Amino acid sequence: MMEQTVSKAHGSAVTLAIRCIRWLDGIPYTLLAIPLRLAVANVFWSSAMVKLANWDAAIALFQDEYRLPLLPPELAAYMGTSIELSTPVLLVLGLFTRPAAAALLGMTTMIEVLVYPQAWPTHIQWAAMILVLLARGPGKLSLDWLVRRKFFGES
Known part of the structure; x- marks a missing residue:
């Protein structure tokens, strides 16, 4: 009698697990892409805001700590901050996402390679999110999708 109860409970747990997996498998990529886009955008936008809050400190950071090879610190600061300001906007809009x-x-x-190699646990998280967006795009709730649909007839 006890074995039948355990067996039924085990069967119910397996059935529930299978249902949960099927439900999770059914979540559209579009819904998963939104938090990815927002999370990546937030990381880089926040960095730009810190630099813009004190530009002299940002330049000093590029001179003293980042020290990128082949680029003068001022140029590197402008380039990096420009990327950190523009790409988050594009990601949030889902425009030119890839x-x-x-x-x-x-x-x-x-x-990772030139400045903070010891920060790989953080950088691998960023890279993982970015790679998903690079490989799969922004999803259907995006300007990219609207452009593809309008000009290339994709759905």
């Missing part, structure tokens, strides 16, 4: 993601993946790689 090029924006590619730029941010390049920036993340440079930060």
